[in-house]
Amino acid sequence: xxxVLDVALRLIVVFAVFLVLPLVVGQTEHKVMAHMQxxxxxxxxxxxxxxxxxxxxxxKFAQKEDIVPAGADRRIFQLAPAVALLPYLLVLVAVxxxxxxxxxxxxxxxxxxxxxxxxxxxxLGSLMAGWASANKFSLLGGLRTAAQLLAYELPMLxxxxxxxxxxxxxxxxxxxxxxxxxxxxxxxxxALVFFTAGLAELQRPPFDMPVADSEIIFGAYTEYTGLRxxxxxxAEYAGIVVLCALTTxxxxxxxxxxxxxxxxxxxxxxxxxxxxxxWLRVSxxxxxxxxxxxLAWTMLIPLALAQIALTGIVKVAIS
Amino acid sequence: MTDxxxxxxxxxxxxxxxxxxSPTGVEIAFVLVGLATLGAAFVTVTxxxxxxxxxxxxxxxxxxxxxxxxxxxxxxxxVQVLIYLGSVVVLLLFGLMLTKAPIGRSPDADSNNxxxxxxxALVAAASxxxxxxxxxxxxxxxxxxxxxxxxxxxxxxxxxxxxxxFEALSVLLLAxxxxxxxxxxxxxxxxxxxxxxxTKGQQR
Numbered sequence: 162x163x164x165v166l167d168v169a170l171r172l173i174v175v176f177a178v179f180l181v182l183p184l185v186v187g188q189t190e191h192k193v194m195a196h197m198q199x200x201x202x203x204x205x206x207x208x209x210x211x212x213x214x215x216x217x218x219x220x221k222f223a224q225k226e227d228i229v230p231a232g233a234d235r236r237i238f239q240l241a242p243a244v245a246l247l248p249y250l251l252v253l254v255a256v257x258x259x260x261x262x263x264x265x266x267x268x269x270x271x272x273x274x275x276x277x278x279x280x281x282x283x284x285l286g287s288l289m290a291g292w293a294s295a296n297k298f299s300l301l302g303g304l305r306t307a308a309q310l311l312a313y314e315l316p317m318l319x320x321x322x323x324x325x326x327x328x329x330x331x332x333x334x335x336x337x338x339x340x341x342x343x344x345x346x347x348x349x350x351x352a353l354v355f356f357t358a359g360l361a362e363l364q365r366p367p368f369d370m371p372v373a374d375s376e377i378i379f380g381a382y383t384e385y386t387g388l389r390x391x392x393x394x395x396a397e398y399a400g401i402v403v404l405c406a407l408t409t410x411x412x413x414x415x416x417x418x419x420x421x422x423x424x425x426x427x428x429x430x431x432x433x434x435x436x437x438x439x440w441l442r443v444s445x446x447x448x449x450x451x452x453x454x455x456l457a458w459t460m461l462i463p464l465a466l467a468q469i470a471l472t473g474i475v476k477v478a479i480s
Numbered sequence: 481m482t483d484x485x486x487x488x489x490x491x492x493x494x495x496x497x498x499x500x501x502s503p504t505g506v507e508i509a510f511v512l513v514g515l516a517t518l519g520a521a522f523v524t525v526t527x528x529x530x531x532x533x534x535x536x537x538x539x540x541x542x543x544x545x546x547x548x549x550x551x552x553x554x555x556x557x558x559v560q561v562l563i564y565l566g567s568v569v570v571l572l573l574f575g576l577m578l579t580k581a582p583i584g585r586s587p588d589a590d591s592n593n594x595x596x597x598x599x600x601a602l603v604a605a606a607s608x609x610x611x612x613x614x615x616x617x618x619x620x621x622x623x624x625x626x627x628x629x630x631x632x633x634x635x636x637x638x639x640x641x642x643x644x645x646f647e648a649l650s651v652l653l654l655a656x657x658x659x660x661x662x663x664x665x666x667x668x669x670x671x672x673x674x675x676x677x678x679t680k681g682q683q684r
Binding site: 232233234237269270271274275277278279281282284285288289291292293295300303304307308310311314318330331332 | 531532535538554555558559561562565566567569570571573574577578581583630631
């Protein structure tokens with residue numbers, strides 16, 4: 162009975178984090194983008210600096226009529242948001258935020274593989290949405306999504322493999338346990354490749370070609386309204402949280418810090434990375450489709466391979 | 481791919497039919513997931529809607545991943561999700577969308593090879609089942625003991641006892657990779673132009 166209670170409690174906490182952190186990132190994006198562009202952003206909802214804007218947005222989305230286009234494949238159209246969102250919830254279960262068994266939803270032996278595998282499944286949601294909408298723009302968006310995923314999955318995996326080699330384990334808590342400060346310069350290339358490829362998988366600017374509004378309206382999500390559209394947005398922000406937390410855990414030493422180890426460091430590093438994600442959105446123009454593919458195949462993959470070679474050499478040298 | 485699925489279910493049947501009159505919860509779950517997987521695989525090959533077939537394939541492959549998990553082969557399960565669900569199916573959907581993926585039925589999707597395909601599938605399934613049953617006749621996985629399919633165990637077995645097949649496989653994959661590059665570059669070299677659109681125009 163105690164075990165059941167323990168598992169239930171952990172899942173509830175993970176679920177709460179899953180619901181709260183993406184909203185915090187979303188609200189931060191409103192404000193950070195606004196200030197970077199010399200304006201204030203939402204100021205009225207909730208009183209203090211418009212803190213309740215996202216809640217208000219959520220209420221608006223919930224009120225909207227749920228429309229399925231006449232020519233669409235109904236069931237797949239309706240299922241797609243769930244397929245896009247659920248993987249991120251599952252991934253969050255395996256991400257450790259502090260030392261010890263108590264600070265992770267569920268310890269998974271091959272945690273690294275688990276998170277990368279499950280994150281890859283989320284893209285199926287975008288593909289389903291793009292196809293089932295019966296809209297040329299959506300289909301183009303879906304195609305671009307798939308092409309982008311296929312290109313960026315490989316460098317992401319290779320960069321993650323480099324860390325696994327360095328730590329000698331694929332368990333996420335194990336990797337953070339093995340972390341030393343000098344891993345940071347050692348694995349910096351891998352970290353940059355992982356983060357960039359992760360951004361591309363989330364279709365965040367400057368890698369947002371699949372949803373390029375000036376060309377294909379909103380890509381795979383063009384036909385969505387109301388709650389289902391909100392779920393896709395939530396998936397994007399949950400994806401930011403997951404990507405930043407994973408980069409923290411894999412490359413930045415998770416809960417290790419200059420003074421006093423603890424979960425606060427994980428959250429802090431994740432927050433800084435989330436800020437960088439927002440920062441990149443306002444500072445870089447969108448990459449063209451061919452530039453996007455070129456970056457992955459001719460830059461990131463060779464860099465990731467070089468990082469693996471370097472990891473191997475250093476690993477053999479110090480052992 | 482569909483060949484593997486009947487094999488997985490019969491393995492389940494063999495496991496439960498191994499003499500225990502009161503199957504454990506895991507064994508029941510194994511059989512149920514196996515049946516669901518078999519059902520999904522059946523729909524995959526019988527549905528008239530192309531993209532639905534690909535999506536049912538997702539269910540079938542995911543079912544196999546769950547079966548691996550139930551057999552405590554955690555690492556293999558996640559690799560299954562990563563490679564098949566995350567990459568192969570995405571590639572498949574990409575190909576479908578790029579060529580022909582109408583919403584609704586596509587009556588021309590059926591070929592006349594249906595019965596030949598059925599025969600090949602049955603023969604392949606039978607031989608796989610025979611191999612699996614013959615190889616693991618008396619083996620029993622102790623689910624309560626230490627995990628036998630953990631990453632560490634899989635890695636040690638793979639890189640100590642099975643290094644040669646592993647390396648042979650990687651050479652095979654490398655050959656396939658180089659072959660793909662050669663095939664995709666052929667037109668450009670023959671046409672004497674690097675312009676992508678130009679070569680595509682020539683093909684048409």
